[in-house]
Amino acid sequence: xxxxxxxxxxxxxxxxxxxxxxxxxxxxxxxxxxxxxxxxxxxxxxxxxxxxxxxxxxxxxxxxxxxxxxxxxxxxxxxxxxxxxxxxxxxxxxxxxxxxxxxxxxxxxxx
Amino acid sequence: xxxxxxxxxxxxxxxxxxxxxxxxxxxxxxxxxxxxxxxxxxxxxxxxxxxxxxxxxxxxxxxxxxxxxxxxxxxxxxxxxxxxxxxxxxxxxxxxxxxxxxxxxxxxxxxxxx
Numbered sequence: 001x002x003x004x005x006x007x008x009x010x011x012x013x014x015x016x017x018x019x020x021x022x023x024x025x026x027x028x029x030x031x032x033x034x035x036x037x038x039x040x041x042x043x044x045x046x047x048x049x050x051x052x053x054x055x056x057x058x059x060x061x062x063x064x065x066x067x068x069x070x071x072x073x074x075x076x077x078x079x080x081x082x083x084x085x086x087x088x089x090x091x092x093x094x095x096x097x098x099x100x101x102x103x104x105x106x107x108x109x110x111x
Numbered sequence: 112x113x114x115x116x117x118x119x120x121x122x123x124x125x126x127x128x129x130x131x132x133x134x135x136x137x138x139x140x141x142x143x144x145x146x147x148x149x150x151x152x153x154x155x156x157x158x159x160x161x162x163x164x165x166x167x168x169x170x171x172x173x174x175x176x177x178x179x180x181x182x183x184x185x186x187x188x189x190x191x192x193x194x195x196x197x198x199x200x201x202x203x204x205x206x207x208x209x210x211x212x213x214x215x216x217x218x219x220x221x222x223x224x225x
Contacts, residue, residue: 033214041200043154043216086154098167099146099214101154 002026002091006102013109019074021105023087026068030090033099034061034072037084046072046085077109113137117203117217125225127192132220134186134203143186144204144214145178147171154202160186161209193224 003026013019023032034046047054047061049070054061058077063070074081087102116135124130136143145157158168160178177189186205190197200221204214 035216040218041148041221042218043202045213045215048213088154098156098159098169100156103153 004102021072028092033088035086115217121221132188136205140205146202147199149199
């Protein structure tokens with residue numbers, strides 16, 4: 001069964017802390033997306049990656065294809081980073097257009 | 112920065128009524144998607160649309176649902192006879208290319224069925 005699991009489900013951090021959110025999936029993928037969902041509900045695409053590592057500002061995403069695992073890191077976290085972070089994958093066994101989503105990690109960064 | 116625009120932001124309807132949710136994708140994007148998120152649950156794929164036809168749909172997207180691109184800019188999701196369980200946030204997204212490509216999401220339309 002094609003599944004996506006994220007950990008932790010909830011995360012509370014102090015401002016400035018280094019944060020890691022993990023995503024693992026069950027079978028081979030063609031792409032993995034990291035998304036941010038704001039408290040109002042809107043979704044913003046952060047990264048799409050199929051191998052290696054990408055960096056944008058304080059955000060870093062890595063993926064290990066062999067281990068079927070990806071991590072999203074936030075350096076020097078700030079209260080404005082508080083949101084739900086969602087991993088979504090495009091499985092090889094699915095068709096090109098379908099994304100399968102994880103349940104999300106709710107991050108709260110305190111002052 | 113180009114945006115995907117969705118209307119309405121919130122709609123309340125009675126069970127059994129028809130609802131149309133509207134989306135204006137980014138102008139040079141060719142692939143369009145609808146997703147939904149029931150409160151407290153994960154986002155689920157509904158349907159993808161390319162070249163004026165459905166390219167894929169999930170098991171959720173039954174005969175009560177339809178999509179249309181009535182003109183060059185709008186992309187609509189119609190629910191013919193709403194049920195209580197259709198209450199959810201509906202997200203439209205678009206991408207320039209299909210396959211492994213970055214999606215741009217709209218802000219969502221919250222549908223409440225009473």
